[in-house]
Amino acid sequence: MLSSIFGDFNLDALFVVTNAPGRSAYNRVERRMAPSSHELAGLIWPYEHYGSHLDSYGKTVDKDLEKKNFEYAGTTLASVWKSLKVDSYDVDAEYIAPKEDDSDDAQILINDWYCKHVRESQYLLQILKCSFKDCCGQTRSSLRSLLPNGFLPPSIKLQQTQNxxxxxxxxxxxxxxxxxxxxLGGGGLKKLILA
Known part of the structure; x- marks a missing residue:
């Protein structure tokens, strides 16, 4: 979904940040998810509503039945969430079946794009245009004048010691x-940290 927002709005970069551990009380996403988590607590529905798609070792033996059972679970989950209000707003939820594209070539293209345009960690998701106009088109901002490779560098916590x-x-x-x-200082800092 975020990659489609990135493309639909022709963004140069999209950064999604969450709070670090111990600060989840300040995390807007976690606070918004609390009502939905509350509704799901204690809710149990069978993973094999239409029959078992697994063998005795827990491996899938009937992919069509597995998809049907998964759809049932997704539809049930959507119906639970539709009954909620978050910050006085109605929740709109629906199950959307996955696309039927099992093409290896398509998956290779998706993985290749992801490797070039996305950096993901526990607390930060970065999606950005590459510098090739044939791939991503012209950039509209001066982001690369501040971040030469486009991505934010990782957070580093340092402490002063006697050494x-x-x-x-x-x-x-x-x-x-x-x-x-x-x-962003780079090279000298890397040597200092690795010492």
Whole structure:
């Protein structure tokens, strides 16, 4: 869906950011999902509504029946979510069947595009135009004057030690995150961190 928004609006870049661990109370998406999670708590429906599509080892033996069962689950989920209101707005949900394109060539093209245009981590999704006009067309912003390769560099948390700067442990309270311009500094910083 985000890639279609990216293409439909001819964006140069799309950044989707979430809050880090311990800050989920400030995460708008998680707060919006709370009502839907509440409605799903305790809801159980069989994965084989129309019959079992699995063998005794749990492997799919009937793909058509599997798709039919999956559609039933998706339709049921949509009907539960349709009954909700989020921030006083009605929720519109519907099951949309997956497209029937099993072409290996199509999948290779999708994977190739994804590798060139998307960077994804737990807290940040980046989609952006490449520099080839034949692929993505003309860029409309000056994003690459600030970010030469277009993508935001990863967040790095450093702490000062007696031996200089070092990368903080993931759950450590020590250290500070570098600002964007320090992270764009590149080469010298990499040598310092790797030492």
């Amino acid at each position: 200089g700067l070092k990368v903080s442990q993931v759950n450590s309270e020590d250290g500070k995150y570098l600002n964007l311009f320090a992270r």
